[in-house]
Amino acid sequence: MQNTQNNIVIDDAWFTVSKLDETTFAISEYGHWEKVHSYLLIGQQRAALIDTGLGIDNMKRMTDLLTDLPIIVLTTHVHVDHIGSHGQYPEIYVHEAEEDWLVSGIKGLSIEQIRKDIAREITRPVPASFNPATYTPYRGKPQGLLHDGDVIELGERGLVVYHTPGHSPGHIALFDPSRGYLFTGDLLYDETPVYAFYPTTSPEDLVNSLLKISEIAGVKQIYGGHNRIGLDPGLLEVVKDAVRELREKDLVRFGTGIHRFNGFSVQF
Template sequence: MKDSWFTIQKINTNTYAISEYGHWEKVHSFLLMGKEKAILIDTGLGIDNIKRVTDQLTTLPIEVITTHVHTDHIGSHGEFEKIYVHQGDRDWFVNGIKGLSIEQIRKDIGRDITLPTPDTFDPTTYQPFQGEPTGLLSDGDVIDLGNRKLIIYHTPGHSPGHLSVFDETNGYLFTGDLLYDETPIYAFYPSTSPVELVNSWEKISVIPNVSKVYGSHNTLGLEPQILEEVKAAITYLRENELAKFGTGIHTFNGFSVQF
Protein backbone atom coordinates (compact mmCIF):
# COMPACT_ATOMS: atom_id res chain seq x y z
CA MET A 1 0.00 0.00 0.00
CA LYS A 2 1.43 3.36 -1.07
CA ASP A 3 0.68 6.72 0.51
CA SER A 4 2.07 10.19 -0.11
CA TRP A 5 2.91 10.85 3.56
CA PHE A 6 2.61 7.64 5.59
CA THR A 7 4.72 4.51 5.20
CA ILE A 8 2.62 1.41 5.87
CA GLN A 9 4.52 -1.67 7.03
CA LYS A 10 2.93 -5.05 7.69
CA ILE A 11 4.11 -6.66 10.93
CA ASN A 12 1.83 -9.68 10.60
CA THR A 13 -1.53 -10.42 8.98
CA ASN A 14 -3.44 -8.28 11.50
CA THR A 15 -0.83 -5.75 12.66
CA TYR A 16 0.48 -2.71 10.81
CA ALA A 17 2.92 0.08 11.57
CA ILE A 18 1.95 3.45 10.12
CA SER A 19 5.10 5.56 10.07
CA GLU A 20 5.98 9.18 9.31
CA TYR A 21 9.55 9.02 8.03
CA GLY A 22 9.25 12.38 6.30
CA HIS A 23 9.50 14.15 9.66
CA TRP A 24 12.57 14.30 11.89
CA GLU A 25 10.77 12.52 14.74
CA LYS A 26 10.16 9.35 12.64
CA VAL A 27 6.96 8.53 14.51
CA HIS A 28 5.23 5.14 14.41
CA SER A 29 1.56 4.49 15.13
CA PHE A 30 0.29 0.92 15.23
CA LEU A 31 -2.96 -0.68 14.04
CA LEU A 32 -3.85 -3.92 15.82
CA MET A 33 -6.82 -5.78 14.35
CA GLY A 34 -8.84 -8.42 16.14
CA LYS A 35 -11.99 -10.36 15.42
CA GLU A 36 -14.41 -7.78 16.80
CA LYS A 37 -12.58 -4.44 16.70
CA ALA A 38 -9.25 -2.79 16.04
CA ILE A 39 -6.98 -0.74 18.28
CA LEU A 40 -4.90 2.14 16.95
CA ILE A 41 -1.98 2.92 19.25
CA ASP A 42 -1.49 6.70 18.83
CA THR A 43 -2.45 8.75 15.77
CA GLY A 44 0.80 10.42 14.75
CA LEU A 45 1.81 14.00 14.13
CA GLY A 46 -1.36 15.32 12.54
CA ILE A 47 0.54 16.61 9.52
CA ASP A 48 -1.73 14.37 7.46
CA ASN A 49 -4.86 12.40 8.33
CA ILE A 50 -4.01 8.88 9.50
CA LYS A 51 -7.65 7.82 9.20
CA ARG A 52 -7.22 7.79 5.42
CA VAL A 53 -4.80 4.90 5.94
CA THR A 54 -6.68 2.99 8.64
CA ASP A 55 -9.89 3.13 6.56
CA GLN A 56 -8.05 1.27 3.80
CA LEU A 57 -6.60 -1.33 6.16
CA THR A 58 -9.73 -2.38 8.04
CA THR A 59 -13.51 -2.04 8.19
CA LEU A 60 -13.53 -2.93 11.89
CA PRO A 61 -14.52 -0.27 14.43
CA ILE A 62 -11.34 1.44 15.65
CA GLU A 63 -10.59 2.60 19.19
CA VAL A 64 -7.52 4.70 19.98
CA ILE A 65 -5.13 4.02 22.84
CA THR A 66 -2.96 7.03 23.66
CA THR A 67 0.51 6.07 24.89
CA HIS A 68 0.91 9.65 26.13
CA VAL A 69 -0.30 13.15 25.42
CA HIS A 70 2.52 14.68 23.39
CA THR A 71 1.88 16.41 20.09
CA ASP A 72 3.49 13.75 17.90
CA HIS A 73 1.21 11.01 19.25
CA ILE A 74 -2.22 12.67 19.21
CA GLY A 75 -2.22 14.42 15.84
CA SER A 76 -5.25 12.67 14.28
CA HIS A 77 -7.16 11.94 17.49
CA GLY A 78 -9.98 14.20 16.35
CA GLU A 79 -10.77 11.79 13.50
CA PHE A 80 -11.83 8.97 15.84
CA GLU A 81 -14.88 8.60 18.09
CA LYS A 82 -13.40 6.45 20.86
CA ILE A 83 -10.12 7.60 22.38
CA TYR A 84 -8.57 6.48 25.66
CA VAL A 85 -5.84 7.89 27.89
CA HIS A 86 -4.43 7.36 31.38
CA GLN A 87 -5.62 9.62 34.18
CA GLY A 88 -2.09 10.98 34.58
CA ASP A 89 -2.22 12.64 31.15
CA ARG A 90 -5.92 13.50 31.12
CA ASP A 91 -5.43 17.15 32.10
CA TRP A 92 -3.05 17.70 29.16
CA PHE A 93 -5.55 15.94 26.91
CA VAL A 94 -8.38 18.26 27.93
CA ASN A 95 -6.59 21.52 28.67
CA GLY A 96 -3.42 21.36 26.59
CA ILE A 97 0.15 20.18 27.13
CA LYS A 98 1.79 22.04 30.00
CA GLY A 99 5.28 23.51 29.80
CA LEU A 100 5.45 23.71 26.03
CA SER A 101 4.44 26.90 24.23
CA ILE A 102 2.40 26.79 21.03
CA GLU A 103 5.27 28.64 19.35
CA GLN A 104 7.70 25.84 20.22
CA ILE A 105 5.21 23.16 19.18
CA ARG A 106 4.75 24.84 15.79
CA LYS A 107 8.49 25.23 15.33
CA ASP A 108 9.08 21.54 16.08
CA ILE A 109 6.23 20.27 13.90
CA GLY A 110 7.37 22.27 10.89
CA ARG A 111 11.12 21.68 10.83
CA ASP A 112 13.30 19.11 9.06
CA ILE A 113 10.54 17.73 6.83
CA THR A 114 11.80 15.71 3.87
CA LEU A 115 8.55 14.72 2.11
CA PRO A 116 5.86 16.92 0.53
CA THR A 117 3.13 17.77 3.05
CA PRO A 118 -0.58 18.09 2.21
CA ASP A 119 -2.07 21.48 1.41
CA THR A 120 -4.07 21.25 4.64
CA PHE A 121 -0.89 21.40 6.76
CA ASP A 122 0.28 24.83 7.89
CA PRO A 123 2.79 24.79 10.77
CA THR A 124 2.06 28.47 11.54
CA THR A 125 -1.55 27.64 12.47
CA TYR A 126 -1.06 24.07 13.72
CA GLN A 127 -3.12 23.25 16.83
CA PRO A 128 -2.54 20.11 18.90
CA PHE A 129 -5.62 18.04 19.62
CA GLN A 130 -7.61 18.82 22.77
CA GLY A 131 -10.77 17.08 23.92
CA GLU A 132 -12.49 14.82 26.38
CA PRO A 133 -11.39 11.18 26.28
CA THR A 134 -14.00 8.47 25.87
CA GLY A 135 -12.56 6.76 28.94
CA LEU A 136 -9.51 6.24 31.11
CA LEU A 137 -7.11 3.30 31.10
CA SER A 138 -5.37 1.95 34.19
CA ASP A 139 -2.47 -0.36 34.92
CA GLY A 140 -3.52 -3.96 34.43
CA ASP A 141 -6.51 -3.27 32.21
CA VAL A 142 -7.15 -5.97 29.61
CA ILE A 143 -8.58 -5.17 26.19
CA ASP A 144 -10.11 -8.12 24.37
CA LEU A 145 -10.27 -7.80 20.59
CA GLY A 146 -12.16 -11.07 20.27
CA ASN A 147 -9.18 -13.24 19.46
CA ARG A 148 -6.38 -11.07 20.77
CA LYS A 149 -5.64 -9.85 24.29
CA LEU A 150 -3.90 -6.57 25.07
CA ILE A 151 -2.60 -5.76 28.56
CA ILE A 152 -2.13 -2.14 29.63
CA TYR A 153 0.90 -1.14 31.68
CA HIS A 154 1.14 2.28 33.32
CA THR A 155 4.75 3.28 32.64
CA PRO A 156 5.29 6.89 33.78
CA GLY A 157 8.53 8.80 33.49
CA HIS A 158 8.41 10.33 30.02
CA SER A 159 4.98 11.66 30.98
CA PRO A 160 2.85 11.13 34.11
CA GLY A 161 0.28 9.00 32.31
CA HIS A 162 2.48 7.17 29.84
CA LEU A 163 1.20 3.73 28.84
CA SER A 164 2.81 0.67 27.29
CA VAL A 165 0.72 -2.01 25.60
CA PHE A 166 1.54 -5.73 25.58
CA ASP A 167 -0.10 -7.81 22.88
CA GLU A 168 -0.03 -11.05 24.84
CA THR A 169 -1.31 -13.08 21.89
CA ASN A 170 1.66 -12.23 19.66
CA GLY A 171 4.26 -11.19 22.22
CA TYR A 172 4.51 -7.66 20.84
CA LEU A 173 5.39 -4.99 23.41
CA PHE A 174 4.53 -1.45 22.33
CA THR A 175 6.60 0.91 24.46
CA GLY A 176 5.65 4.37 23.17
CA ASP A 177 8.40 6.79 24.25
CA LEU A 178 9.56 4.63 27.15
CA LEU A 179 12.01 2.67 25.01
CA TYR A 180 13.35 3.10 21.47
CA ASP A 181 16.76 3.30 19.79
CA GLU A 182 18.95 5.77 17.83
CA THR A 183 18.03 9.00 19.65
CA PRO A 184 17.88 9.58 23.43
CA ILE A 185 14.73 8.82 25.39
CA TYR A 186 13.70 12.12 26.96
CA ALA A 187 13.35 12.50 30.71
CA PHE A 188 14.98 15.87 31.28
CA TYR A 189 12.14 18.40 31.28
CA PRO A 190 10.02 19.33 34.29
CA SER A 191 7.00 17.14 33.40
CA THR A 192 9.21 14.03 33.26
CA SER A 193 10.61 11.91 36.09
CA PRO A 194 13.95 10.10 35.76
CA VAL A 195 13.21 7.89 38.79
CA GLU A 196 9.79 6.87 37.47
CA LEU A 197 11.21 6.20 34.01
CA VAL A 198 13.79 3.78 35.44
CA ASN A 199 11.06 2.14 37.54
CA SER A 200 8.96 1.74 34.39
CA TRP A 201 11.89 0.19 32.55
CA GLU A 202 12.08 -2.33 35.38
CA LYS A 203 8.36 -3.05 35.03
CA ILE A 204 8.52 -3.87 31.30
CA SER A 205 11.84 -5.72 31.53
CA VAL A 206 10.21 -8.64 33.37
CA ILE A 207 7.17 -9.09 31.11
CA PRO A 208 7.32 -12.75 30.01
CA ASN A 209 7.24 -14.03 26.42
CA VAL A 210 8.04 -10.77 24.62
CA SER A 211 8.83 -11.56 20.98
CA LYS A 212 9.43 -8.01 19.72
CA VAL A 213 9.64 -4.50 21.16
CA TYR A 214 8.02 -1.69 19.18
CA GLY A 215 8.98 1.82 20.25
CA SER A 216 7.24 4.85 18.78
CA HIS A 217 10.32 6.30 17.07
CA ASN A 218 13.24 5.33 14.83
CA THR A 219 13.91 1.61 14.15
CA LEU A 220 10.71 -0.38 13.64
CA GLY A 221 10.91 -3.41 15.91
CA LEU A 222 13.69 -4.25 18.33
CA GLU A 223 14.70 -7.73 19.42
CA PRO A 224 13.55 -8.72 22.93
CA GLN A 225 17.19 -8.98 24.06
CA ILE A 226 17.09 -5.21 24.47
CA LEU A 227 15.13 -5.82 27.68
CA GLU A 228 18.22 -7.54 29.13
CA GLU A 229 20.21 -4.42 28.25
CA VAL A 230 17.54 -2.38 30.00
CA LYS A 231 18.07 -4.42 33.18
CA ALA A 232 21.80 -3.71 33.06
CA ALA A 233 21.09 0.01 32.52
CA ILE A 234 18.77 0.09 35.52
CA THR A 235 21.46 -1.37 37.77
CA TYR A 236 24.09 1.06 36.48
CA LEU A 237 21.90 4.14 36.86
CA ARG A 238 20.75 3.22 40.35
CA GLU A 239 24.16 2.20 41.68
CA ASN A 240 25.69 5.45 40.44
CA GLU A 241 22.71 7.60 41.50
CA LEU A 242 22.33 8.95 37.97
CA ALA A 243 18.53 8.77 37.62
CA LYS A 244 18.01 12.47 38.31
CA PHE A 245 17.77 15.71 36.40
CA GLY A 246 20.98 17.20 35.05
CA THR A 247 23.11 14.06 34.75
CA GLY A 248 23.01 14.28 30.96
CA ILE A 249 22.92 11.59 28.29
CA HIS A 250 23.65 7.99 29.26
CA THR A 251 24.37 5.54 26.44
CA PHE A 252 23.84 1.81 26.69
CA ASN A 253 23.93 -1.10 24.27
CA GLY A 254 21.13 -0.28 21.82
CA PHE A 255 19.57 2.80 23.41
CA SER A 256 20.26 5.96 25.40
CA VAL A 257 18.46 8.27 27.80
CA GLN A 258 18.76 11.96 28.64
CA PHE A 259 18.09 13.18 32.19
Protein backbone atom coordinates in the same frame (compact mmCIF):
# COMPACT_ATOMS: atom_id res chain seq x y z
CA MET B 1 15.28 -9.29 13.90
CA GLN B 2 12.43 -8.34 11.62
CA ASN B 3 13.44 -6.43 8.53
CA THR B 4 10.49 -4.11 8.05
CA GLN B 5 12.00 -2.54 4.94
CA ASN B 6 10.77 -5.64 3.09
CA ASN B 7 7.30 -5.44 4.59
CA ILE B 8 6.13 -2.07 3.27
CA VAL B 9 2.60 -2.50 1.90
CA ILE B 10 1.70 1.14 1.25
CA ASP B 11 4.15 3.96 0.60
CA ASP B 12 1.90 6.97 0.46
CA ALA B 13 3.05 10.58 -0.07
CA TRP B 14 3.16 11.05 3.72
CA PHE B 15 2.51 7.72 5.49
CA THR B 16 4.42 4.46 5.12
CA VAL B 17 2.54 1.32 6.17
CA SER B 18 4.57 -1.74 7.16
CA LYS B 19 2.96 -5.12 7.73
CA LEU B 20 4.21 -6.75 10.94
CA ASP B 21 1.88 -9.73 10.47
CA GLU B 22 -1.51 -10.36 8.80
CA THR B 23 -3.39 -8.26 11.38
CA THR B 24 -0.75 -5.83 12.69
CA PHE B 25 0.56 -2.75 10.90
CA ALA B 26 2.95 0.10 11.64
CA ILE B 27 1.96 3.48 10.18
CA SER B 28 5.11 5.59 9.96
CA GLU B 29 5.93 9.21 9.25
CA TYR B 30 9.44 9.14 7.83
CA GLY B 31 9.11 12.59 6.28
CA HIS B 32 9.53 14.19 9.71
CA TRP B 33 12.69 14.30 11.83
CA GLU B 34 10.95 12.47 14.67
CA LYS B 35 10.24 9.32 12.57
CA VAL B 36 7.02 8.62 14.45
CA HIS B 37 5.23 5.25 14.39
CA SER B 38 1.61 4.46 15.19
CA TYR B 39 0.38 0.86 15.24
CA LEU B 40 -2.88 -0.72 14.06
CA LEU B 41 -3.82 -4.00 15.75
CA ILE B 42 -6.80 -5.83 14.27
CA GLY B 43 -8.85 -8.26 16.39
CA GLN B 44 -12.00 -10.26 15.57
CA GLN B 45 -14.45 -7.61 16.80
CA ARG B 46 -12.53 -4.35 16.62
CA ALA B 47 -9.16 -2.80 16.02
CA ALA B 48 -6.90 -0.71 18.23
CA LEU B 49 -4.81 2.17 16.94
CA ILE B 50 -1.90 2.86 19.26
CA ASP B 51 -1.30 6.63 18.84
CA THR B 52 -2.28 8.72 15.83
CA GLY B 53 0.96 10.45 14.80
CA LEU B 54 1.88 14.05 14.15
CA GLY B 55 -1.34 15.35 12.64
CA ILE B 56 0.46 16.66 9.56
CA ASP B 57 -1.74 14.37 7.45
CA ASN B 58 -4.95 12.50 8.29
CA MET B 59 -4.18 8.98 9.48
CA LYS B 60 -7.76 7.78 9.00
CA ARG B 61 -7.03 7.81 5.29
CA MET B 62 -4.61 4.92 5.98
CA THR B 63 -6.59 2.95 8.59
CA ASP B 64 -9.64 2.99 6.26
CA LEU B 65 -7.53 1.03 3.78
CA LEU B 66 -6.53 -1.55 6.38
CA THR B 67 -9.74 -2.46 8.24
CA ASP B 68 -13.54 -2.09 8.18
CA LEU B 69 -13.85 -2.82 11.91
CA PRO B 70 -14.50 -0.08 14.46
CA ILE B 71 -11.24 1.43 15.70
CA ILE B 72 -10.47 2.47 19.25
CA VAL B 73 -7.53 4.79 19.83
CA LEU B 74 -5.16 3.97 22.70
CA THR B 75 -2.87 6.88 23.63
CA THR B 76 0.62 5.97 24.85
CA HIS B 77 0.92 9.56 26.13
CA VAL B 78 -0.38 13.03 25.32
CA HIS B 79 2.62 14.53 23.48
CA VAL B 80 1.71 16.25 20.22
CA ASP B 81 3.54 13.71 18.03
CA HIS B 82 1.28 10.90 19.30
CA ILE B 83 -2.20 12.49 19.21
CA GLY B 84 -2.17 14.24 15.81
CA SER B 85 -5.13 12.44 14.22
CA HIS B 86 -7.10 11.76 17.41
CA GLY B 87 -9.84 14.07 16.12
CA GLN B 88 -10.57 11.66 13.25
CA TYR B 89 -11.68 8.83 15.57
CA PRO B 90 -14.80 8.60 17.79
CA GLU B 91 -13.40 6.47 20.62
CA ILE B 92 -10.28 7.69 22.42
CA TYR B 93 -8.67 6.20 25.52
CA VAL B 94 -5.93 7.74 27.65
CA HIS B 95 -4.35 6.96 31.01
CA GLU B 96 -6.16 8.69 33.86
CA ALA B 97 -3.03 10.70 34.76
CA GLU B 98 -3.09 12.53 31.40
CA GLU B 99 -6.80 13.10 30.96
CA ASP B 100 -6.36 16.78 31.85
CA TRP B 101 -3.63 17.20 29.20
CA LEU B 102 -5.90 15.73 26.53
CA VAL B 103 -8.74 18.02 27.57
CA SER B 104 -6.82 21.25 28.31
CA GLY B 105 -3.32 20.88 26.82
CA ILE B 106 0.05 20.78 28.60
CA LYS B 107 0.58 23.84 30.75
CA GLY B 108 3.84 25.69 30.14
CA LEU B 109 4.36 24.29 26.64
CA SER B 110 3.95 27.21 24.24
CA ILE B 111 2.14 26.91 20.92
CA GLU B 112 5.08 28.73 19.26
CA GLN B 113 7.47 25.97 20.37
CA ILE B 114 5.06 23.25 19.22
CA ARG B 115 4.72 24.90 15.77
CA LYS B 116 8.50 25.27 15.45
CA ASP B 117 9.09 21.59 16.27
CA ILE B 118 6.36 20.32 13.97
CA ALA B 119 7.60 22.33 10.98
CA ARG B 120 11.32 21.61 11.05
CA GLU B 121 13.27 19.05 9.01
CA ILE B 122 10.36 17.90 6.87
CA THR B 123 11.64 15.88 3.91
CA ARG B 124 8.44 14.74 2.20
CA PRO B 125 5.66 16.78 0.58
CA VAL B 126 2.98 17.69 3.10
CA PRO B 127 -0.75 17.90 2.26
CA ALA B 128 -2.18 21.32 1.39
CA SER B 129 -4.27 21.14 4.57
CA PHE B 130 -1.11 21.35 6.74
CA ASN B 131 -0.08 24.84 7.80
CA PRO B 132 2.58 25.03 10.52
CA ALA B 133 1.60 28.63 11.30
CA THR B 134 -1.89 27.55 12.42
CA TYR B 135 -1.14 23.97 13.54
CA THR B 136 -3.00 23.27 16.78
CA PRO B 137 -2.65 20.06 18.81
CA TYR B 138 -5.74 17.94 19.35
CA ARG B 139 -7.80 18.59 22.42
CA GLY B 140 -10.87 16.68 23.51
CA LYS B 141 -12.55 14.62 26.14
CA PRO B 142 -11.61 10.90 26.06
CA GLN B 143 -14.35 8.26 25.92
CA GLY B 144 -12.56 6.13 28.51
CA LEU B 145 -9.64 6.14 30.95
CA LEU B 146 -6.91 3.52 31.21
CA HIS B 147 -5.37 2.10 34.37
CA ASP B 148 -2.44 -0.18 35.09
CA GLY B 149 -3.47 -3.81 34.53
CA ASP B 150 -6.50 -3.09 32.32
CA VAL B 151 -7.05 -5.55 29.48
CA ILE B 152 -8.43 -4.13 26.24
CA GLU B 153 -10.32 -6.85 24.38
CA LEU B 154 -10.32 -6.71 20.57
CA GLY B 155 -11.81 -10.17 20.02
CA GLU B 156 -9.43 -13.12 20.37
CA ARG B 157 -6.75 -10.56 20.98
CA GLY B 158 -6.27 -8.72 24.26
CA LEU B 159 -3.93 -5.88 25.13
CA VAL B 160 -2.57 -5.44 28.64
CA VAL B 161 -2.03 -1.88 29.88
CA TYR B 162 1.15 -1.12 31.84
CA HIS B 163 1.33 2.32 33.46
CA THR B 164 4.91 3.42 32.71
CA PRO B 165 5.38 7.02 33.90
CA GLY B 166 8.65 8.92 33.62
CA HIS B 167 8.76 10.31 30.08
CA SER B 168 5.34 11.70 30.98
CA PRO B 169 3.11 11.10 34.02
CA GLY B 170 0.44 9.03 32.28
CA HIS B 171 2.59 7.15 29.80
CA ILE B 172 1.54 3.56 29.07
CA ALA B 173 3.08 0.54 27.37
CA LEU B 174 0.82 -2.11 25.84
CA PHE B 175 1.52 -5.83 25.68
CA ASP B 176 -0.16 -8.20 23.23
CA PRO B 177 0.38 -11.68 24.73
CA SER B 178 -1.15 -13.40 21.67
CA ARG B 179 1.79 -12.24 19.54
CA GLY B 180 4.39 -11.37 22.16
CA TYR B 181 4.45 -7.77 20.95
CA LEU B 182 5.36 -5.02 23.40
CA PHE B 183 4.46 -1.47 22.35
CA THR B 184 6.64 0.93 24.29
CA GLY B 185 5.75 4.42 23.00
CA ASP B 186 8.44 6.86 24.14
CA LEU B 187 9.62 4.69 27.04
CA LEU B 188 11.93 2.59 24.88
CA TYR B 189 13.23 2.93 21.33
CA ASP B 190 16.67 2.86 19.66
CA GLU B 191 18.88 5.37 17.76
CA THR B 192 18.07 8.54 19.73
CA PRO B 193 17.93 8.92 23.53
CA VAL B 194 14.71 8.19 25.36
CA TYR B 195 14.42 11.11 27.70
CA ALA B 196 13.26 12.59 30.93
CA PHE B 197 14.53 16.12 31.12
CA TYR B 198 11.36 18.19 30.79
CA PRO B 199 9.72 19.64 33.92
CA THR B 200 6.86 17.10 33.68
CA THR B 201 9.20 14.11 33.42
CA SER B 202 10.75 12.05 36.21
CA PRO B 203 14.08 10.18 35.85
CA GLU B 204 13.23 8.03 38.88
CA ASP B 205 9.85 7.03 37.44
CA LEU B 206 11.43 6.39 34.03
CA VAL B 207 13.94 3.83 35.31
CA ASN B 208 11.25 2.17 37.43
CA SER B 209 9.10 1.90 34.30
CA LEU B 210 11.99 0.50 32.24
CA LEU B 211 12.54 -2.13 34.91
CA LYS B 212 8.80 -2.89 34.95
CA ILE B 213 8.62 -3.64 31.21
CA SER B 214 11.90 -5.59 31.32
CA GLU B 215 10.15 -8.08 33.62
CA ILE B 216 7.26 -8.85 31.25
CA ALA B 217 7.43 -12.53 30.27
CA GLY B 218 6.96 -13.71 26.69
CA VAL B 219 8.07 -10.60 24.77
CA LYS B 220 9.05 -11.55 21.20
CA GLN B 221 9.32 -8.12 19.59
CA ILE B 222 9.46 -4.53 20.84
CA TYR B 223 7.76 -1.74 18.95
CA GLY B 224 8.65 1.80 19.99
CA GLY B 225 7.12 5.13 19.04
CA HIS B 226 10.16 6.38 17.10
CA ASN B 227 13.08 5.31 14.89
CA ARG B 228 13.54 1.62 14.00
CA ILE B 229 10.50 -0.68 13.89
CA GLY B 230 10.88 -4.00 15.69
CA LEU B 231 13.58 -4.40 18.31
CA ASP B 232 14.91 -7.70 19.59
CA PRO B 233 13.56 -8.73 23.03
CA GLY B 234 17.17 -9.22 24.16
CA LEU B 235 17.15 -5.44 24.56
CA LEU B 236 15.11 -5.94 27.75
CA GLU B 237 18.13 -7.65 29.37
CA VAL B 238 20.27 -4.66 28.39
CA VAL B 239 17.63 -2.42 29.98
CA LYS B 240 17.76 -4.39 33.24
CA ASP B 241 21.54 -4.03 33.47
CA ALA B 242 21.37 -0.37 32.47
CA VAL B 243 18.93 0.45 35.26
CA ARG B 244 21.17 -1.30 37.80
CA GLU B 245 24.21 0.62 36.54
CA LEU B 246 22.42 4.00 36.51
CA ARG B 247 21.29 3.47 40.09
CA GLU B 248 24.70 2.28 41.29
CA LYS B 249 26.40 5.32 39.79
CA ASP B 250 23.74 7.68 41.16
CA LEU B 251 22.89 8.93 37.67
CA VAL B 252 19.10 8.81 37.96
CA ARG B 253 18.82 12.56 38.34
CA PHE B 254 18.00 15.58 36.18
CA GLY B 255 21.07 17.07 34.50
CA THR B 256 23.27 13.96 34.38
CA GLY B 257 23.08 13.97 30.57
CA ILE B 258 23.01 11.16 28.00
CA HIS B 259 23.85 7.61 29.08
CA ARG B 260 24.56 5.12 26.29
CA PHE B 261 24.03 1.37 26.39
CA ASN B 262 24.14 -1.41 23.82
CA GLY B 263 20.93 -0.75 21.83
CA PHE B 264 19.42 2.28 23.50
CA SER B 265 20.33 5.47 25.35
CA VAL B 266 18.66 7.64 27.94
CA GLN B 267 18.89 11.36 28.66
CA PHE B 268 18.12 12.94 32.01
